[in-house]
Amino acid sequence: MNRDYKPFIRVDHLKKYFPVAKNWRGKNSQYVKAVDDVSFSIDKGETLGLVGESGCGKSTTGRLLLHLLTPTSGSLFFDGQDLTQLSKQALWQKRREMQFIFQDPYAALNPRMTIQDSLHEPLKAYGEDKRTRSETIKTLIDAVGIPSQYLNRYPHEFSGGQLQRIGIARSLALKPKFVVADEPVAALDMSIQAQILNLMKELQHAFNYTYLFISHDLSVIDYMSDRIGVMYLGKMVELTDRDALYQEPLHPYTQALLSAIPIAEPQRSKNKIMLKGEIPSPVHPPSGCHFRTRCPFAKAICAEKEPEWVEMKKGHYVACHVVQEAHQ
Amino acid sequence: MLKVWNRYRHNLLAVSGLAFILLLIVIAIFARQIAPHNPYTMSTAARLTGPSSSHWFGTDQFGRDILSRIIYGSRISLQVGIIAVGFSFIVGTVMGVIAGYSGGWVDSLISRITDVLFALPDILLALVIMAILGPSLNNLMLAIGIVYTPIFSRIARGAVLNIRDSLYIEAAYSMGVKKIKILWHHILPNILSPLIVQVTLSFAFAILSEAALSFLGLGVSPDTPSWGIMLSSAKDWMELSWWTAVFPGIAITLAVFSFNSVGDGLRDVLDPRTGTGN
Amino acid sequence: MNDDLLLDVRHLKAYFRSKQRTVKAVDDLSFTLKKGEILGLVGESGCGKSTTTKALLRLIGNQRKEYLEGEAFFEGEDLIKKSDKQMQKIRGNKIGFIAQNPMSSLNPVFTIGNQIAEVPQMHQRAAKNKAWSIALKMLQKVGISDHETRAKQYAHQFSGGMKQRAVIAMALAGNPSLLIADEPTTALDVTIQAQILDLMVKLRDETQAGVLLITHDLGVVAEVCDRVAVMYAGKIVEQAPVDELFHHPQHPYTKGLLASMPKIGSRKKLIPISGHPPNLYEMQGGCLFQERCPFAFDRCKNVEPPLHKIAENHQSACHLSSERMNSF
Structure with a gap:
């Protein structure tokens, strides 16, 4: 690997544990390991997709990357600077360059504020004067396709698709370099989903944004991403190019996930890998490999040892004993 | 705002309550012009005379005109209401918002203080405070203010907890909006409606407490025209001359009832769960 | 009459009235369901698919604010004409119901076994x-x-997928000949969804019950349904066997939906449907889809297209498809 290569965003051994129970002395005794030792990097202008089922830690990872949550341990490099080491003021300055797009655009807007006020707010926070603000907002709502005469309306007067356009405009108002989108289309109807996905792609093309795109829907992730990371119970289990992930998924969970997605193609062969059982509780994950309880290929070693995060091919990382053994 | 009024005006009781309060305010402001007699002027000739054309509500044991004393008494009642409730509203809300927003040991401390104050009966607490401070109008207002602080604190804290974790708070924070601004722009406007309702309800309690404490001799000085004092001194003459007790009593009842019905009406229109639509 | 016919809905209308307006949630709906058949009723939020199930189960009726009209023959008897008491005997017995959120069907204070x-x-x-x-x-x-x-445990001791299995068990306990499932897998993770869908097909094969499956997910439809009815703004706009619908969609709305769905492994740009769904209380004359339709012409503005037979078992409510038929 090239030593001079510095990715735009680099995450090293990131962990976030949430306390869930206290013992009789009031000390935290039990934790949910929401994100447990995750490492990856994102290049400038790239879209990394994070996919996984509920409780896999993908949303927490997104919030950690923007430092909306403080990591329990690990480091987080953004444009060469470790966010975990920055002062409050420096972090606030950096916050301008990284923004979040929320799943539920209605809940992310203050119901008592007009769209106009909500759009002005982030710019005001960083001290932009009124004229610059108004100009920025005008360009933005043009770009996302909201007519400017709607600016004086309140959130409840818009449809879900329009609100998500406004949400996107608001997140982009500060001209960020990096955007985390947490299930931005999950709450939308299918005919609207495509509008938003295309809009996000067009904006990325125009302004060279770097995206972390989070979704439970592998087909949406596949459409949006250059590379895809698959998460399961707080761990990343596979990370590779989107083509490689679709054509030769290595981890058994990725394979099962791909096969479980209902495809709008009735004639398709219906040889599915049906996973048995359900996702275990993240408070008491299984020993060794977290996936072993549902894995059709689980061996004795899977219960004893956590699989290592290994680069099997160039840029294709997997954490699985079975795959790694077969490869040797 | 207009929408709120449109829903509010369908509630007849609340509208009449509001009308009476407005009337009371006008009376208090223009007491000097409205009152037919000087409320302090005594007259040995006209002691305990019943309602007549010159004294509509009769006179008390010193020959003072009861109607005029009630009119001037509205000043005391409103003053106590505004200052005492204003005190508890501001102090309570600040305490509650700090507790709810900061959490941790600050929250525990404020909540425990609130709990202790809550555990004591209102009037007993006011009595204790008055006994320590000594009787005077200012102390009376302070005592009533302290008694009603915990309820505001508790309501504010609950409301803050309710919306502190809202997505739009996180969204504002993620966009670099400073915490103090979030508090001012997002949290305060959204917790105001339950507090406004409580203000009107507390107003009624404050008027009642002033009357009660004055009745017990711990309020304002006995010659001040206060509804509570009037009721208190009337108790000795009630059997002889009913008007000394009945008219101040009616005044207190009407005022309290009006504030209560305005509070109930506001709660209905401001609370989306009981309101008729959004 | 056809012996296989289980459910025959004709001209079903369900309106909601308030002081200001009438919402035509379901407007003149006709469809049939055979024994052992799975019919998918697809559409976006607010298209009236859930109202249809409520009307069939008579959870809405002719009251002050609700208006119900039409016929729904179930095993030869009209459900719409039944009294509330008669319906109570049918509901949960001959007609089983599976709701989207399993918690809404399970009582937390009784054991699962007791409830079934x-x-x-x-x-x-x-x-x-x-x-x-x-x-x-x-x-x-x-x-x-x-x-x-x-069976001796309570609902909170069950995980999401298990709860939905329990709800299905409850729906089957009366040995129903018709199962109505309203978004049965929407609240579930993909791998669990695959299990539940698989289970529903298996149970259909075993019991030969007819299944009315309400969903917004065309993928789910393709996986399990035999026939599909696409709903838009309270009406069925296209109805066909599943293969036919996915391979030869006729209505511009169906085509639009299929083109706006991301497909794994496909590099094609999504073509979204422009605009957003109409308000059901501000409906103009003519075709309800005309505002969003790329092919709309004069007639669409004035004349509402009827559901027209364009092939054996294939109907579409579009002037274009009927015109094409006439020109042959």
């Missing part, structure tokens, strides 16, 4: 121990392992 046993106790007047053994059998049937212990 209640069905045969109430409808078939089965003795207590017989009802219990039916409950156990049902739990086994829906694939709940260790069913004898599980």
Whole structure:
């Protein structure tokens, strides 16, 4: 690997544990390991997709990357600077360059504020004067396709698709370099989903944004991403190019996930890998490999040892004993 | 705002309550012009005379005109209401918002203080405070203010907890909006409606407490025209001359009832769960 | 009459009235369902698909604010004409219902077994121990392992997928000939969704019950349905066997939906449907889809297109498809 290569965003051994129970002395005794030792990097202008089922830690990872949550341990490099080491003021300055797009655009807007006020707010926070603000907002709502005469309306007067356009405009108002989108289309109807996905792609093309795109829907992730990371119970289990992930998924969970997605193609062969059982509780994950309880290929070693995060091919990382053994 | 009024005006009781309060305010402001007699002027000739054309509500044991004393008494009642409730509203809300927003040991401390104050009966607490401070109008207002602080604190804290974790708070924070601004722009406007309702309800309690404490001799000085004092001194003459007790009593009842019905009406229109639509 | 015919809905209308306006949630809906068939009713939020199920179950009726009209022959008898008392005997007995959120169907204070046993106790007047053994059998049937212990547990001890299995067991306990499932897998993770869909197909094969599956997900439709009806703004706009619909869609809305769905491994740009769904209380004359339709012409503005037969078993409500037929 090239030593001079510095990715735009680099995450090293990131962990976030949430306390869930206290013992009789009031000390935290039990934790949910929401994100447990995750490492990856994102290049400038790239879209990394994070996919996984509920409780896999993908949303927490997104919030950690923007430092909306403080990591329990690990480091987080953004444009060469470790966010975990920055002062409050420096972090606030950096916050301008990284923004979040929320799943539920209605809940992310203050119901008592007009769209106009909500759009002005982030710019005001960083001290932009009124004229610059108004100009920025005008360009933005043009770009996302909201007519400017709607600016004086309140959130409840818009449809879900329009609100998500406004949400996107608001997140982009500060001209960020990096955007985390947490299930931005999950709450939308299918005919609207495509509008938003295309809009996000067009904006990325125009302004060279770097995206972390989070979704439970592998087909949406596949459409949006250059590379895809698959998460399961707080761990990343596979990370590779989107083509490689679709054509030769290595981890058994990725394979099962791909096969479980209902495809709008009735004639398709219906040889599915049906996973048995359900996702275990993240408070008491299984020993060794977290996936072993549902894995059709689980061996004795899977219960004893956590699989290592290994680069099997160039840029294709997997954490699985079975795959790694077969490869040797 | 207009929408709120449109829903509010369908509630007849609340509208009449509001009308009476407005009337009371006008009376208090223009007491000097409205009152037919000087409320302090005594007259040995006209002691305990019943309602007549010159004294509509009769006179008390010193020959003072009861109607005029009630009119001037509205000043005391409103003053106590505004200052005492204003005190508890501001102090309570600040305490509650700090507790709810900061959490941790600050929250525990404020909540425990609130709990202790809550555990004591209102009037007993006011009595204790008055006994320590000594009787005077200012102390009376302070005592009533302290008694009603915990309820505001508790309501504010609950409301803050309710919306502190809202997505739009996180969204504002993620966009670099400073915490103090979030508090001012997002949290305060959204917790105001339950507090406004409580203000009107507390107003009624404050008027009642002033009357009660004055009745017990711990309020304002006995010659001040206060509804509570009037009721208190009337108790000795009630059997002889009913008007000394009945008219101040009616005044207190009407005022309290009006504030209560305005509070109930506001709660209905401001609370989306009981309101008729959004 | 066709012996296989299980449900025959004709001109079903369900309106909601308030002081200011009438919302035509379901407007002149006609469809049929055969024994052992799975009919998918697809559409976006607010298209009236859930109202249709509520109307069929008579959870809405002719009251002050609700208006219900039309016929729905179930095993030869009109459900719309039944009294509330008669409906109570049919609901949960001959017609089973599976709701989107399993928690809404399960009572937290009774054991799962008791709730399932209640069905045969109430409808078939089965003795207590017989009802219990039916409950156990049902739990086994829906694939709940260790069913004898599980029957004595409460809803909160079940995970999401298991709860939905329990709800299905409850719906099956009356031995219904019609199952109505309203978004049965929307609240579930993909791998669990695959299990539940698989289970529903298996149960259909076993019991030969007809299934009316309400969903917004075309993928789910393609996986399990035999026939599909696409709904838009309270009406069916296209109806066809599943292969036919996916391979030869006729209505511009159906085509639009298929083109706006991301497909794994496909590099094609998504083509979204422009605009957003109409308000059901501000409807103009003519075709309801015209504002969003790329092919709309004069006639669409004035004349509402009827559901027109364009091939054996294939109907579409579009002037274009009917015109094409006429020109042959």
